[in-house]
Each structure stands twice: as C-alpha cells, then as structure tokens.
Amino acid sequence: MKLAGQFLRFSTIGAAGFVVDISILYLMLYMGLDLYSARVISFVAAATSTWIGNRLLTFRPDRKGGRKISGEWVVYLAAMTVGGLVNYGIYALLIGFFQLFHDHPWLAVAGGTGAGLLINFMLARRILYKAGD
Numbered sequence: 001m002k003l004a005g006q007f008l009r010f011s012t013i014g015a016a017g018f019v020v021d022i023s024i025l026y027l028m029l030y031m032g033l034d035l036y037s038a039r040v041i042s043f044v045a046a047a048t049s050t051w052i053g054n055r056l057l058t059f060r061p062d063r064k065g066g067r068k069i070s071g072e073w074v075v076y077l078a079a080m081t082v083g084g085l086v087n088y089g090i091y092a093l094l095i096g097f098f099q100l101f102h103d104h105p106w107l108a109v110a111g112g113t114g115a116g117l118l119i120n121f122m123l124a125r126r127i128l129y130k131a132g133d
Contacts, residue, residue: 009057
C-alpha cells in the first residue's frame with residue numbers, strides 16, 4: 001500500500017506540475033519564444049514545482065538526508081530529466097508532425113507527461129529518496 005500511496009501523491013503533485021508546465025509554456029509563447037524553447041523553460045519550472053511537492057508530501061517520511069536543499073534540487077532535476085527527455089521527445093514529435101498539437105501545444109504536453117510519469121516516479125523513489133520497500 002505504501003507504493004500505491006506514494007504513486008498517488010506523486011501523480012497528484014505531477015498534475016499540479018502539469019498546470020505549472022502549461023501556464024509557463026503559454027506565458028513564454030506569449031512573450032515570443034518558439035514552441036521548443038518555451039517548453040524547456042516550462043519543464044524546468046514544472047520540475048521545480050513537483051520537486052517541492054514531492055519533497056514535502058510524497059517522499060518526506062523516506063528521506064535519508066545528507067544533501068543540502070540546493071543539491072537535492074539539482075539531483076532531482078537531473079533525475080527528472082531522464083523522464084523529461086521522453087516527455088520532451090513525444091512533445092516535439094507531436095507538435096512537429098500533427099497540426100492539432102502544434103495549434104494546441106498543451107495537448108502535446110499532456111502526451112509527453114503521461115509517458116514520463118512512471119520513469120520519473122521510479123527514479124525519484126529509487127535514486128533521490130532511496131525509499132525502502
């Protein structure tokens with residue numbers, strides 16, 4: 001049950017991160033950035049927001065300290081980049097090949113987010129917070 005509860009919290013925080021991701025994406029597009037550059041910035045913002053939520057809520061009981069908070073953020077961002085590359089790759093393919101996704105990039109963000117979710121959960125759980133079973 002512990003794993004299921006963590007995954008539910010991780011997914012819920014991820015949903016909030018999805019809102020951050022889309023909000024920042026559209027803000028960057030409004031400011032004149034292209035779809036690809038804007039997505040890089042929105043990913044970093046979303047990953048930072050999910051790091052805060054997961055640090056406080058998802059893995060808090062399992063954290064085995066030692067890292068300074070800034071070091072933990074860097075490790076989290078690096079770990080999330082693995083799933084983020086899958087996420088970004090799917091996003092780029094969707095907006096590059098399908099007009100619907102190009103016209104509505106939030107749909108491409110959703111497709112990429114779903115693909116990266118499991119990868120990022122396992123990396124956060126096993127590498128960053130070293131959760132025991």
